[in-house]
Amino acid sequence: MVRLLVSSPSAAMRVDRARRWLAARRPDEPLLVVAASVEAASDLVRASLAESGAAFGWHRVTLGRLAAILAEDTMAEQGLAVAGSLPIEALCARVVHEIGGSGLGRFADIADRPGLPRALGRALAELRLAGADERLGDLAQLSRVFGEQLHQAGLADRAVVLRLAAEAARGRSHALSGV
DSSP states (O other): OOOOOOOHHHHHHHHHHHHHHHHHHHHSSEEEEEESSSHHHHHHHHHHHTTTTTSEEEEEHHHHHHHHHHHHHHHHHHEEEOOOHHHHHHHHHHHHHHOOOGGGGGGGGGGTTTEEEEEEHHHHHHHHHHGGGGSSSSHHHHHHHHHHHHHHHHHOHHHHHHHHHHHHHHHSSSSTTOO
């Protein structure tokens, strides 16, 4: 028997519903199983196939990987590469240095602290994902300069990758259009 580890009753209900939905699919039906990790997706697929056996054409991916697949053509056309956490932190250090002093507003007092670029990178990532980065006072200028630095470096953060992936999915012209 395959057991799935879940963190809450509501998560258990969602996983059970997904497992039952998968179990009702044909074993040769092309499917895309998106989960928090590839291991979680594999566990879900194994649990759904525990009674019926094997399946072919069931692909397991994470949301990040799915977004990268969907956005890859547009990113290649635009000459963009996905930026990980270290390049993001380096760009944030460049932004702090470029804006400097009083241009940092309330962050000016901590501009020389080593944790500011990392904290700024995390904050900007969340704000850019939420689409709220341009409406937040001192952070708006930092976000604008950060976006310019990303563009100049030919990099795409998670927000850009997800935006491009959504556009590709709406247009249905991507590597997964047959799945």
